[in-house]
Amino acid sequence: MKEHLVIATRTTLVLLVLVSGIYPAIVWGIGQLAFRDAANGSLIVRDGRVVGSSLIAQPFTSARYFHPRPSAVDYNAQGSGGSNLGPTSQKLRDRIVADVRALQTTTRATNIPPDAVTTSASGLDPHISPEYALLQVPRVARARHLDEANLRALVRGHTEGRFLGVYGEPRVNVLQLNLALDALVSRDGARE
Amino acid sequence: MAFTKVALFFLLVAVTTKPIGLYMRRVFCGERTFLDPLAAPLERLIHRLAGIDAKREQSWQAYALAMLAFSMIGLVLTYALLRLQHVLPLNPDHLGAVGPDLAWNTAVSFTTNTDWQAYVGESTMSQLSQMAALAFHNFASAATGIAVAIAVIRGVARQRAATLGNFWVDLVRATLWILLPLSLVAAIVLLSQGVVQNFDTSTRVRTLEGATQAIAQGPVASQEAIKELGTNGGGFFNANSAHPYENPTPFTNLFEMFLILWIAAGLTYTLGSMTGKPRHGWAVFAAMSLLFLAMTSLGVAAEIRGNPLHHLGPNLEGKETRFGAADSALFASVTTAASCGAVNAMHDSFTPLGGFVPLANILLGEVVFGGAGAGLYGIFVFIILAVFIAGLMVGRTPEYLGKKIEAKDVKLAMLTVLIFALFVLAGSALATATNAGRSSISNAGPHGLSQMAYAYTSAAGNNGSAFAGLNANTRFYNIGLGLAMFFGRFFMIIPVLGIAGSLAAKKRIAESAGTFPVDGALFAILLAGVIVIVGALTYFPMLSLGPVVEHFVMQSGKVFG
Numbered sequence: 001m002k003e004h005l006v007i008a009t010r011t012t013l014v015l016l017v018l019v020s021g022i023y024p025a026i027v028w029g030i031g032q033l034a035f036r037d038a039a040n041g042s043l044i045v046r047d048g049r050v051v052g053s054s055l056i057a058q059p060f061t062s063a064r065y066f067h068p069r070p071s072a073v074d075y076n077a078q079g080s081g082g083s084n085l086g087p088t089s090q091k092l093r094d095r096i097v098a099d100v101r102a103l104q105t106t107t108r109a110t111n112i113p114p115d116a117v118t119t120s121a122s123g124l125d126p127h128i129s130p131e132y133a134l135l136q137v138p139r140v141a142r143a144r145h146l147d148e149a150n151l152r153a154l155v156r157g158h159t160e161g162r163f164l165g166v167y168g169e170p171r172v173n174v175l176q177l178n179l180a181l182d183a184l185v186s187r188d189g190a191r192e
Numbered sequence: 193m194a195f196t197k198v199a200l201f202f203l204l205v206a207v208t209t210k211p212i213g214l215y216m217r218r219v220f221c222g223e224r225t226f227l228d229p230l231a232a233p234l235e236r237l238i239h240r241l242a243g244i245d246a247k248r249e250q251s252w253q254a255y256a257l258a259m260l261a262f263s264m265i266g267l268v269l270t271y272a273l274l275r276l277q278h279v280l281p282l283n284p285d286h287l288g289a290v291g292p293d294l295a296w297n298t299a300v301s302f303t304t305n306t307d308w309q310a311y312v313g314e315s316t317m318s319q320l321s322q323m324a325a326l327a328f329h330n331f332a333s334a335a336t337g338i339a340v341a342i343a344v345i346r347g348v349a350r351q352r353a354a355t356l357g358n359f360w361v362d363l364v365r366a367t368l369w370i371l372l373p374l375s376l377v378a379a380i381v382l383l384s385q386g387v388v389q390n391f392d393t394s395t396r397v398r399t400l401e402g403a404t405q406a407i408a409q410g411p412v413a414s415q416e417a418i419k420e421l422g423t424n425g426g427g428f429f430n431a432n433s434a435h436p437y438e439n440p441t442p443f444t445n446l447f448e449m450f451l452i453l454w455i456a457a458g459l460t461y462t463l464g465s466m467t468g469k470p471r472h473g474w475a476v477f478a479a480m481s482l483l484f485l486a487m488t489s490l491g492v493a494a495e496i497r498g499n500p501l502h503h504l505g506p507n508l509e510g511k512e513t514r515f516g517a518a519d520s521a522l523f524a525s526v527t528t529a530a531s532c533g534a535v536n537a538m539h540d541s542f543t544p545l546g547g548f549v550p551l552a553n554i555l556l557g558e559v560v561f562g563g564a565g566a567g568l569y570g571i572f573v574f575i576i577l578a579v580f581i582a583g584l585m586v587g588r589t590p591e592y593l594g595k596k597i598e599a600k601d602v603k604l605a606m607l608t609v610l611i612f613a614l615f616v617l618a619g620s621a622l623a624t625a626t627n628a629g630r631s632s633i634s635n636a637g638p639h640g641l642s643q644m645a646y647a648y649t650s651a652a653g654n655n656g657s658a659f660a661g662l663n664a665n666t667r668f669y670n671i672g673l674g675l676a677m678f679f680g681r682f683f684m685i686i687p688v689l690g691i692a693g694s695l696a697a698k699k700r701i702a703e704s705a706g707t708f709p710v711d712g713a714l715f716a717i718l719l720a721g722v723i724v725i726v727g728a729l730t731y732f733p734m735l736s737l738g739p740v741v742e743h744f745v746m747q748s749g750k751v752f753g
Contacts, residue, residue, distance in 0.1 A: 004254075004261035007360060010242040012265050012332070015367060018238075019331040020324045023372060024389075024414035027379045031389040031413060038386045041395055041409055041437070050397045055386055055436035056407055058399040065400065069513065077407040078314050078394055080431035082510040082538035084661030086639035087499050088746050090753035092509065092541075096502045114504040115513050121434030121520075121537045127513040166196055168442020169516035178400055 044179065052175050057124045060178065063143040066128070066136050068174045069115050070099070073123035080122045107135055127171035130159045144185055154180060194492050194518040201446065201522065202485065205453050205561075209477060212454055213461025219369040220342045220362065221466065231368040238364050249355035252693025255343055256686050258359035259336060263303050263682070266332055270299040273325035274317075283318035284393040290316065297670035302326050304681035305333035305563060307419075307426030307533055307656035308673060310664040314408035314429050319391060326426055327415045331375075334422025334455075335366035337565025340685050341459055342366075344569045347692025348593055349467045351700040356692055366565075370455070371422060378417035378451055386440035389413040412437055420451035423563040425533030425656040433523070433536040434512055445515055445536060449526045456530055456567040463568060467593055471711035476571060478716040480529075483560045483723065488525040491542075491549030495521040499543055501746060507546065510538030521546055524657075528553035531563030533656025540635070540643065540659040544743035547659070551646055551739065554653040556727040557612065566654065569688045571719075576605040576691065578715070578722045582708040591707055594700035601694055604687040611683040612652050613730045615676040619648030620734065628668035634661035637752030638745060642738035647673060652680035 031039030042054045052058050057068040059075045068075075072083035085092035099117040104110065113131040133155045141148045158177045162168050218225050225231075239246055250258065274290040277283060290298065294310055301308040302325070311317070317326065339362035346356050383389060394406040412428045416438050419426060429435040439445055457477065464473020495517040498507040506517035515523070520537035527534050528550035539550050553560060559571040575592065580602050583590025590597040623629030623644040633640040643659040650657055651673040658664065664673065709715060 001257060001261065004258045005265065007243050007258070008261040008265040011238075011244070011262065011360060011363070012269060012328075014238050014241045015332060015364075016269075016324060016328055019367065019372065019418075020328045023376065024323055024327070024411045026376065027383070027414035027417075028389050028391070028411060030380055031383045034380075035383045039383055039389045039413070040392070041388050041390070041407060042386050042440075043395065043397070050395065052397045052399055052405065053395070053407055055440050056405075058397075058401075058405050059403060060401060062401055075405065077405055079312055080314070080429050080435050081312075081660070082431070082434070082541060084538055084540040084634060084659070085509065086540055086635035086642075086659075086661070086742075087501070087507075087543050087547075088637055088639055088742055088751050089635050090751040093501050093751050096504070096509075100504075112504070114498070114502075114506055114508040117504070118507075118509040118511070120508075120512050121510045121535075122429075122431035122436060122512060124431070124436060125512050125514075126436055129513055163442040163446065166193070166200060167446050168514050168519060171513045175400070182400070 044175065046179065054173060054176055055126050057126045058175060060174070063139050065178045065181065066133055066140060066174050069125050069128055070117070070119050071123040072119040075124065077124055080124050082121045082123060083119045107138070109135055126173055126175060128174055130155060130170050130172055133172045133177065140181070146185070154184065194496055197518055197522060198485070198488055198492060201449060202481065204450055205457050208454060209457045210461050212458030213473070214465060216370065216458055216462045217465045219365050225369065227369055227373060235364055235368055242360070244360040244364070246358065246361050248358060250358050251354055252347070252356050252689045252696070255356050255359045256689045259340065259685065260682065262332070262359070262363065263336065266329060267299050267303040270302060270325040270329065271295050274298060274321055277318045277321045280318070280320050282320035282323070282391070287316065287318050293667045293670040294665055297674045300674040300677045301656065302329035302424070302426060303333060304654050304677045305337055305422070305424055305531065305566065306651060306654040306677045306681070307424045308651055308658065308677065309426055309656070310670055312430040313427060319410055322415065322428060323411060327418065330415065330418040330422050330424040330426070331367055331371050334371055334418070334424065334564040335363050337563055338366040338370065338455065339363050339565065340689065341565035341568035344572050344688060344692040345463050345466045347696040348595065350696045351698060353696040356689070356696060371418060374421055375414070375417040378421060378447070379413045381447060382413045382416055382444060385444045386436070387413040387416055387444065388437045417451070419534060420448045420532065421455065421564070423452055423456065423530045423532040423566070425527065427534065433534045434538070439536055442514055442519065445519055445523065448534070449523055452526050452530045452532045452534070453561045455564045456561040459565065459568040469593060469711060472593065475711050475716045476575070476719065478713070479719040479723070480560050480571070482716065482720045483556065484525070484529050487529070487549050487553055487560070488522060491525050491546050492518050492521040494543045494545035494549070497543070499746065501749065501751065507543050510541030512536065521549070524550045525553060527657060528655055529558070529560035529562070531558040531566050531654050533650065535657050538660055539657060540661045544739045544746055547642065548735065548739035550657060551642065551649060552727070552735065554649050554655045555616070555731045556723055558653050558655060559723060563654065569685070572688060573605045573608050574719060574723050574726070575710070576601055577726070578719045579708060579710065581722060582718060586706070586708065588706050591701065592695070593710065594703065595695045595698045596701065601691050604691045607687045608684050609726060612680060615652035615680055616649050616731070617734065619652065619672060619676050620645040622672065623648065626668070628666065632663040632666055632669060634663065635752065638738055638742040639752070642742065645734055645738055648676055651676035654680050
């Protein structure tokens with residue numbers, strides 16, 4: 001056994017250098033050389049300032065912006081997670097019923113898309129469904145004095161489809177949509 | 193659409209099984225491969241530095257001892273690194289030392305390829321801990337699993353042999369020829385899609401509405417690749433593969449699922465190829481496929497149908513928009529069919545039947561493809577049981593590829609089945625019977641039982657996924673689940689190596705008219721049947737009281753406060 005332990009210790013140290021030192025360093029090097037933007041977090045810079053990451057949801061509450069899905073961790077990008085409420089949880093059912101009712105009142109829609117009233121797994125879901133985005137168009141249009149048709153076109157332009165037409169679901173990136181929205185407003189000079 | 197997702201994914205695994213399986217055979221039989229010019233010099237260097245005598249073969253006992261020694265050194269090293277991370281470098285966010293019971297739990301968890309995580313990664317583990325203490329085991333524990341699987345295959349393939357190979361040689365070969373190069377390629381693919389790889393402190397951003405948001409960063413891509421390929425499952429971030437920095441697109445989701453199953457599927461071909469019975473390898477693959485497709489279809493259908501209490505359609509609570517209900521349920525089935533445990537959605541919030549699938553997949557022994565190596569040596573146990581049962585039915589001494597299966601072999605096979613059941617059932621029972629166990633659950637009613645049962649199932653099965661609402665970072669769970677992971681791993685590997693050693697010593701007898709063939713549809717169905725029957729008989733009461741009762745309760749409209 002002593003001989004095994006000696007070899008085990010030496011093997012561990014050698015492999016440690018290889019798989020925990022050299023390997024991540026090579027991946028880091030390739031990332032910084034070939035995929036600099038992605039490797040550093042897909043950050044978005046506007047007017048010289050980092051305003052967010054296109055992969056991480058940020059909170060939006062103003063009527064002038066499209067809102068992301070609710071987050072169980074309050075969009076804490078240092079502590080991702082979901083609600084972990086089970087299917088027969090009263091808390092979950094009451095929350096969903098209340099949120100659906102509130103949305104139905106403000107939007108006068110009968111069908112509420114499921115992503116609008118459910119928390120995501122990461123709490124940082126950067127996307128919403130196109131249905132939920134379209135549901136928010138009248139509110140944003142009113143707040144910004146914009147034409148609803150223009151906004152619907154903007155949403156359609158920002159809708160990503162399935163991979164190979166099969167995997168994943170159609171979605172809209174909320175931060176990118178809101179950035180486009182801000183750009184749209186300043187171009188038309190219609191700031192309120 | 194959902195059917196196409198499952199079918200195309202399965203097809204992808206099926207057509208790539210032979211190439212990787214054949215490659216692994218070449219690697220472990222010392223045949224030439226295209227990586228030799230790079231890997232062979234490195235192998236010689238490592239052998240010299242570590243003092244490995246490549247020519248010396250080991251008996252099954254020596255092989256097992258070497259495996260244990262390597263695992264114990266890794267366990268102690270990880271424990272030490274976690275306890276001392278506050279005084280070690282690469283800790284940009286100045287995180288404190290990890291407490292003793294959590295450090296024990298985490299050290300066992302990563303050493304045993306479980307990657308159960310009772311902590312929040314981004315606020316508990318320094319970058320050094322992530323890379324040296326945790327990611328090291330992603331390679332080490334997966335390479336160990338593959339080595340053991342290869343030793344088992346040699347036990348079947350050899351006759352009148354006293355040895356099963358050399359653990360150290362197999363370990364290094366699994367790392368240099370398989371895990372490292374494939375991880376490197378996979379990491380680059382993930383980088384191209386937006387998985388991060390940096391050593392920054394958290395990025396501070398000023399949001400469009402003027403708030404401040406701190407975004408955790410880290411060397412994720414390198415860890416993500418081996419996390420899936422080595423069926424480890426330990427996420428860099430708390431949300432694991434649901435976090436957009438770990439799994440940013442539907443393509444990476446598909447790619448990660450493929451990585452999880454690839455090596456395990458390939459090893460079925462390696463089994464057939466190294467024993468000279470390719471059709472036997474395919475029969476094992478077929479048995480796994482049968483169970484995989486059945487379980488996956490159930491899970492996907494349940495999540496698409498959604499929760500009737502919410503009247504919303506597909507169940508999206510705890511799921512990401514880019515994956516939706518179907519891709520999340522598919523991932524859940526893949527990660528638990530293999531002993532991976534990475535999650536791209538929160539299993540705790542699945543519908544009762546949707547959550548039944550991952551739980552039942554682990555309870556079946558994670559032999560539906562299974563972990564890297566662990567799946568192959570796991571199904572080996574069921575193969576022994578299947579030929580034993582077939583032998584009983586026709587009244588002949590059971591044989592497996594020309595080897596007589598004797599009482600000792602069957603006893604050892606049953607031992608692994610019973611040890612797993614003991615830790616799952618006794619552990620869950622202890623949790624339900626004590627305040628320390630019950631006080632951690634976050635959902636009332638049958639779902640609370642499922643949370644505790646899932647924890648012990650995941651630990652003993654070395655899976656690592658969770659019904660994550662359970663507060664597992666308590667002394668009770670850290671110590672108890674640590675023990676379940678430890679015994680679930682080593683009391684599986686040691687008896688399995690014992691069977692392999694026993695088979696290797698036997699003489700091969702010629703096939704006769706009375707030999708039960710292990711290469712056709714009949715055998716595949718029998719094997720799948722034995723897996724289901726053993727699982728169902730052992731766990732039916734537990735599954736009934738948890739997810740099954742909850743399903744009917746949900747249908748009747750009842751909720752628990």
